[in-house]
Amino acid sequence: MIYVLDANVIIHYLQKNENVKNNFRKALSNGSKFLIPRAVDYEICRGLELMSATKKAAIYREMTGINEDCEIVDMGEDVWEIAKQIYVDLARKSFTVGEMDILIGSFCLCHNYTLVTANTKDFKNMNGLQLENWWIK
Numbered sequence: 001m002i003y004v005l006d007a008n009v010i011i012h013y014l015q016k017n018e019n020v021k022n023n024f025r026k027a028l029s030n031g032s033k034f035l036i037p038r039a040v041d042y043e044i045c046r047g048l049e050l051m052s053a054t055k056k057a058a059i060y061r062e063m064t065g066i067n068e069d070c071e072i073v074d075m076g077e078d079v080w081e082i083a084k085q086i087y088v089d090l091a092r093k094s095f096t097v098g099e100m101d102i103l104i105g106s107f108c109l110c111h112n113y114t115l116v117t118a119n120t121k122d123f124k125n126m127n128g129l130q131l132e133n134w135w136i137k
Contacts, residue, residue: 001032003132004108005070006117007043007100010036012135013063014056020118023134024069034070037107039100041072075107082106086126095125105129 012020027034036044041064048057063070083106090097097105105126108115117123118135 001027001030002035002111002113003027003032003116004035004037004104004113005040006104006115006119007040007047008118009116009134010040010044010060010063011047012118014053014059017135019136020134023116023132028069035113036064036070036072037075037104038072039075039103039107043100075103076110079103079106079110082110089127090125093125097122097125102126 009020013024024034044060045057047053048060062068064072083102086102086106086109090102101122105115105123107113109126109129112130114130114132115123116132116134118133120131120133123129123131
């Protein structure tokens, strides 16, 4: 299985949340692959830099280094068209979702990946998006 990690799940991992870490280890043992879209990498790196969180930044760099568990990936051209459609659909239904979340959800929909997030409310109205919440048991 291919999982896409949302920024909040990575933050919980860096904060040593046991539920997130246990789910991560379980998925790794099952041979799952983890992707981090550039939009999520941007969110994580800017936050760690702003907070001067050098220890957490080192753990994140270790997670995403060459031959490590999580691969940072570009999102591709097709994602933008899907994102426009999702934005219009949600706006017409009066749902407000952040731009980054729309892009992350679009990336997952474009490739039929499962999004791992601790914030399902921002993604639940994106039709067809597969979600898992690793923050809860």
